[in-house]
Amino acid sequence: MLRLFDTAKGEVVPFETREPGRVSMYVCGPTVYGPPHLGHGRFSLVFDVLRRYLLWRGNDVVYVSNITDIEDKIIARAAEQGVDPAAFALEQEAVWWEVMDGIGVMRPTHDPHATAYVPEMVALIERLVASGAAYETSDGVYFRAEVVADYGLLARQSIDSLRAGARVEANEEKRSPIDFALWKKAKPGEPSWPSPWGDGRPGWHTECVVMSLDLLGEGFDLHGGGQDLSFPHHENERAQAVADGKRFSTHWVHNGFVEVEGEKMSKSLGNFTNLSDLVAQFDPRAYRLLVLRAHYRSPIEVNVASASDASAALARLDTFARAAARLPVALPDDKVLASFVAAMDDDLDTPAAMALLFDTVRRANTAIDDGRLDEAAGLAGAAQEIARAVGLQLHAEAGEIPDDIAALARARDEARAARDWARADAVRDEVQAAGYVVEDTPSGTEVRPA
Numbered sequence: 095m096l097r098l099f100d101t102a103k104g105e106v107v108p109f110e111t112r113e114p115g116r117v118s119m120y121v122c123g124p125t126v127y128g129p130p131h132l133g134h135g136r137f138s139l140v141f142d143v144l145r146r147y148l149l150w151r152g153n154d155v156v157y158v159s160n161i162t163d164i165e166d167k168i169i170a171r172a173a174e175q176g177v178d179p180a181a182f183a184l185e186q187e188a189v190w191w192e193v194m195d196g197i198g199v200m201r202p203t204h205d206p207h208a209t210a211y212v213p214e215m216v217a218l219i220e221r222l223v224a225s226g227a228a229y230e231t232s233d234g235v236y237f238r239a240e241v242v243a244d245y246g247l248l249a250r251q252s253i254d255s256l257r258a259g260a261r262v263e264a265n266e267e268k269r270s271p272i273d274f275a276l277w278k279k280a281k282p283g284e285p286s287w288p289s290p291w292g293d294g295r296p297g298w299h300t301e302c303v304v305m306s307l308d309l310l311g312e313g314f315d316l317h318g319g320g321q322d323l324s325f326p327h328h329e330n331e332r333a334q335a336v337a338d339g340k341r342f343s344t345h346w347v348h349n350g351f352v353e354v355e356g357e358k359m360s361k362s363l364g365n366f367t368n369l370s371d372l373v374a375q376f377d378p379r380a381y382r383l384l385v386l387r388a389h390y391r392s393p394i395e396v397n398v399a400s401a402s403d404a405s406a407a408l409a410r411l412d413t414f415a416r417a418a419a420r421l422p423v424a425l426p427d428d429k430v431l432a433s434f435v436a437a438m439d440d441d442l443d444t445p446a447a448m449a450l451l452f453d454t455v456r457r458a459n460t461a462i463d464d465g466r467l468d469e470a471a472g473l474a475g476a477a478q479e480i481a482r483a484v485g486l487q488l489h490a491e492a493g494e495i496p497d498d499i500a501a502l503a504r505a506r507d508e509a510r511a512a513r514d515w516a517r518a519d520a521v522r523d524e525v526q527a528a529g530y531v532v533e534d535t536p537s538g539t540e541v542r543p544a
């Protein structure tokens with residue numbers, strides 16, 4: 095059974111679902127005010143891997159991830175550029191999907207937009223005001239954190255220590271520094287919606303409560319996001335659900351931070367914190383492999399060396415996939431698959447799963463070299479299943495290799511077979527000069543774009 099670290103419980107627990115074989119998960123999506131950065135890429139990949147693994151294990155998965163299309167940063171950025179905030183958000187959202195598609199993240203089952211849920215958010219805030227869990231001030235409506243007895247559950251801190259640690263704000267109408275805005279009254283020129291407290295817009299913490307409960311229902315299975323969201327965002331989502339008398343998410347899962355190598359790299363590679371830049375400069379699958387090679391709760395450091403290394407490792411997997419395509423048909427080695435499941439079920443131990451994948455590929459290559467083709471086929475099948483389960487697409491087709499280059503590769507094999515090394519080297523040089531990488535594999539020369 096899958097076990098995951100639950101932030102609310104502070105330990106690894108069995109992942110129990112509301113309905114057997116059917117997983118409901120909600121992952122906080124982006125505020126669309128700029129191009130996705132590496133942190134966005136990481137949470138998207140971590141939860142994509144979890145989703146794919148659950149699917150691979152035979153579950154149905156309903157995956158909801160929102161688009162925050164109204165927020166202070168969107169308004170500010172649109173104003174800087176002198177454009178309409180709604181049009182600006184739409185444009186940024188298109189960039190988001192393009193990059194996510196590029197790194198192979200499956201589209202959510204539902205992608206609710208904050209602006210489409212304003213009446214439902216207003217209704218929730220009205221209920222919270224009516225029950226005394228929220229109060230109006232001159233600039234908005236605030237939630238009284240103290241009405242939730244276990245406020246601080248996700249922060250793993252008591253409400254008193256949170257209150258003591260909160261920064262003192264200029265807003266004197268707030269009854270406690272840990273109270274947070276549910277509704278922001280509009281300033282002139284800002285986008286706004288009508289409400290009982292005048293025109294304004296919802297605070298960020300309200301949309302996910304309303305959208306997750308609407309699309310997944312009470313007591314849905316998992317709420318996830320980057321570690322930076324556990325407090326205050328997820329704490330505040332949960333507080334509203336509790337105060338509204340709703341059963342919220344059963345499990346809370348958060349992924350670690352991304353550390354980007356400093357100044358030196360940003361000079362040589364431009365703004366490397368931008369996910370599109372990483373995708374443009376390396377194999378688009380490289381970031382997934384980097385994310386998989388670290389445990390999801392550990393910080394990862396992204397730098398030129400680790401990204402290049404991941405690209406090279408993927409090229410080796412592709413070479414292997416091409417060799418595997420010529421093996422006899424066989425069932426995947428079930429011992430390997432059992433080890434894979436054991437690793438993944440242990441709080442998604444993807445570093446162990448990746449070590450197993452590369453070890454299985456090495457063993458399969460050795461078996462090919464030794465002519466043990468049935469054994470190689472079983473190992474290859476298991477390696478391909480592992481890759482599929484974590485969303486690493488392998489390219490068994492050589493891809494865009496023009497006929498003349500493919501012909502040169504065959505000519506090199508013929509020269510080598512005839513022990514004409516000078517000719518073989520000359521052909522290799524010609525292929526490399528044309529911009530291709532030449533690799534020797536057990537089944538002959540393989541060529542791929544450099």
Ligand SMILES: [Zn+2]
Nearest residue numbers: 122123302327
């Ligand atoms: Zn959220």
